[in-house]
Amino acid sequence: xxxPRISTGKITLAYLTWWALLIAIETYAIHNTFNFRxxxxxxxxxxxxxxxxxxxxxxxxxxxxxxPGLKNAxxxxxxxxxxxxxxxxxxxxxxxxxxxxxxxxxxAYLAGSNLIRGLFAWMMIAIIAILSSIWFYYQEQRAxxxxxxxxxxxxxxxxxxxxxxQLQPHFLFNSLNSISALAGSRPExxxxxxQQLSDFLRGTIKRDDQHLVxxxxxxxxxxxxxxxxxxxxxHRLNTVVENDKGSQSLxxxxxxxxxxxxxxxxxxxYDTTGEITIRITTKMEDKELVITVENPFDAATAQPRQGTxxxxxxxxxxxxxxxxxxxxxxxxxxxxxxxxxEVRIPQKA
Numbered sequence: 360x361x362x363p364r365i366s367t368g369k370i371t372l373a374y375l376t377w378w379a380l381l382i383a384i385e386t387y388a389i390h391n392t393f394n395f396r397x398x399x400x401x402x403x404x405x406x407x408x409x410x411x412x413x414x415x416x417x418x419x420x421x422x423x424x425x426x427p428g429l430k431n432a433x434x435x436x437x438x439x440x441x442x443x444x445x446x447x448x449x450x451x452x453x454x455x456x457x458x459x460x461x462x463x464x465x466x467a468y469l470a471g472s473n474l475i476r477g478l479f480a481w482m483m484i485a486i487i488a489i490l491s492s493i494w495f496y497y498q499e500q501r502a503x504x505x506x507x508x509x510x511x512x513x514x515x516x517x518x519x520x521x522x523x524x525q526l527q528p529h530f531l532f533n534s535l536n537s538i539s540a541l542a543g544s545r546p547e548x549x550x551x552x553x554q555q556l557s558d559f560l561r562g563t564i565k566r567d568d569q570h571l572v573x574x575x576x577x578x579x580x581x582x583x584x585x586x587x588x589x590x591x592x593x594h595r596l597n598t599v600v601e602n603d604k605g606s607q608s609l610x611x612x613x614x615x616x617x618x619x620x621x622x623x624x625x626x627x628x629y630d631t632t633g634e635i636t637i638r639i640t641t642k643m644e645d646k647e648l649v650i651t652v653e654n655p656f657d658a659a660t661a662q663p664r665q666g667t668x669x670x671x672x673x674x675x676x677x678x679x680x681x682x683x684x685x686x687x688x689x690x691x692x693x694x695x696x697x698x699x700x701e702v703r704i705p706q707k708a
Contacts, residue, residue, distance in 0.1 A: 370494070376411045376420040399465055402458055413478050414442040415487035422491045439488055443481035461566030492705045516682050537591045552590045559583040563614060570681070571610040574592055574641060574648065578602060579641075583617045587625055596628060601640040609648040612681055618674055619652050619700055626698065648704040656698035671700065678702070 385404035390397050418439065451469060460464050534556050541549035562580045578600065589596050620637060629636045640654040671688060678687040687703050 374459055379548055382408050382508065383665070393468060395465060395468075399459060399462065403454065403465075403469075405448065406453050406458075407476060407480070410446040410449055411443075411483050414446055414480070414484050417457065417489040418442060418484055418488050421489065424493055426647065427441075432651060435488055436485075439481055439484045442484050446480040446484075447477045451474070518680060520675075531589065534587055541590075548590055552587060553592070554604070556586045559587060570612060572613045574609050574696070575605065575607040575609060577611060577613065578618055580614070581620060584617050584620065592628060593622075595634050596635040597634060599636060599638045603642045606641045606643050606648055609704070609706055611644065611650070611702075612677060615677070615702070616652075619650075619671065619702065622671060623652050623654035623698070623700065626656055631655070631657070631663055644703075644705075646706055648706060650702045652700045654698050656692060656696055674702070678704075 382401075382404045385408065386397070386400045388393055388399035389403055393400075394402075421438065422435075451473070454469060455466060473626075506590045534552065538552050538556070540656075541552065559580075562583060583660050585596075586600050591597075616639075620639065623637050627637060637657050639652075642649050671690070674689045675685070679685055682705055687705075689700050689701050691701075693699065
């Protein structure tokens with residue numbers, strides 16, 4: 360649970376407002392109950408409450424650096440009693456020695472109220488101590504929550520960075536092998552494929568620090584990958600991209616589509632000798648970007664792998680880390696031997 364934020368400025372304003380209100384109430388009570396002059400009543404209430412407020416501030420700052428547990432709470436009790444006694448003594452000295460030394464009625468009233476004043480001062484300081492302890496506990500919990508959130512975010516970002524940077528090794532190796540094979544018989548195509556591979560890798564590196572990109576940018580980068588694969592497989596590989604124009608500006612995690620399409624090519628093309636068509640469609644549905652990748656699939660010839668069986672574990676993990684949902688990537692196999700991978704990317708309102 361995340362604790363709500365309470366600013367120090369608001370706490371200070373509430374503290375000062377409380378003491379101002381208390382001074383006003385005590386001034387009115389002393390003036391009307393004991394018929395002392397307004398100046399005496401105001402001086403009495405002002406001096407005592409300022410001393411208590413200052414003692415409360417001292418207690419508050421003491422607890423900032425030292426928060427006792429149940430075993431040593433007695434030390435705070437003694438400290439509050441000492442502060443309360445000090446408030447009463449200083450108040451008496453100020454009033455009798457400096458302000459009203461000749462007012463016998465007030466001096467008699469002051470002498471008879473020392474115990475009540477002491478209890479009042481101690482009660483107020485104790486309340487401040489309790490509230491301060493709660494406040495610092497609250498601050499410590501907030502700091503602890505922030506540390507945990509920061510650590511979780513760092514761990515998540517590190518894992519995301521690892522997942523984003525995972526370029527399928529066999530794609531790179533196969534591309535290099537194809538370039539090697541083309542170098543002797545078709546050098547022009549080999550040079551073209553080298554340039555395409557360079558552009559693709561350069562785009563991959565540039566996107567490492569981008570969490571989200573537009574669908575238009577992602578499809579542009581995907582086309583670089585498809586161009587490389589089409590050099591490798593020639594007429595056997597056909598792709599159809601049906602992109603809803605209204606979804607061009609929608610966002611998705613960078614480098615998300617290439618592994619999905621590579622997965623479709625691998626399981627649609629590697630185990631066949633004829634032509635295949637990879638179909639990619641995008642649309643906006645229920646405030647989500649929906650991307651569907653379809654490829655032919657023959658269960659009798661395909662070789663299942665561990666995990667999901669289609670190399671989509673990393674994609675699903677990325678989506679969970681970014682959106683905390685496990686239902687954003689789904690797969691299904693239709694009776695016409697078509698395998699469908701669907702990804703749903705929530706969009707910000």
